[in-house]
Amino acid sequence: MISTDSDILATAETWAKDGRGVALATVVETWGSAPRPVGSHLVIDGEGNFLGSVSGGCVEGAVVTEAVDVIADGKSRTLEFGVADEAAWKVGLSCGGRIKVYVERILAEEAN
Template identity: 60%
Template sequence: MAESATDVLAQARQWREAGKGVALATVVGTWGSSPVQAGSHLAVSDDSAFVGSVSGGCIEGAVVTEALQVIADGRPRQLEYGVTDEMAWAIGLACGGKVQIYVERVE
């Protein structure tokens, strides 16, 4: 995991230096049987490319959509997905956990 985090950040910088808008999503809290550790990163570019993971694959699509908003308006956001959230069921976080994600723009 440690290595992949570096790769994600390296990719984020590469995108930024190539002039792309970039957002970084970070898992800042987990509850229950979440499959990811706090600190896991997902980097998203303004052309919807992404690297890394914040959930083992269940909610990346939704996080990418939010990340594009963050790239557009520069306002950081806190997102929360879990079993109590119908949306999370719909997008597949069926592992019984809850995850809190912070999304920020790389300036």
């Protein structure tokens, strides 16, 4: 299934309303030939299911892993991927670009 940004945000809402732990990843900065523009979203649940893309497939795996932690501890974090970072090179933005991704939990509690 091909997902669009509207599907992704609607899915994030549906998942959260179903009581699933949900995180939203957003591309907040790009340098060089980044595959997805700033503002692109990826939605992830606590089981590691995801929809959308932040890099066209290169670093989604790493973002999903981090997102599962974000869902667990509730702390937002900013991830950076690019050729300058050896660990990131492993997960691979082979296009040579760099991206910064903000990952936050969707808070279902009314009190927040």
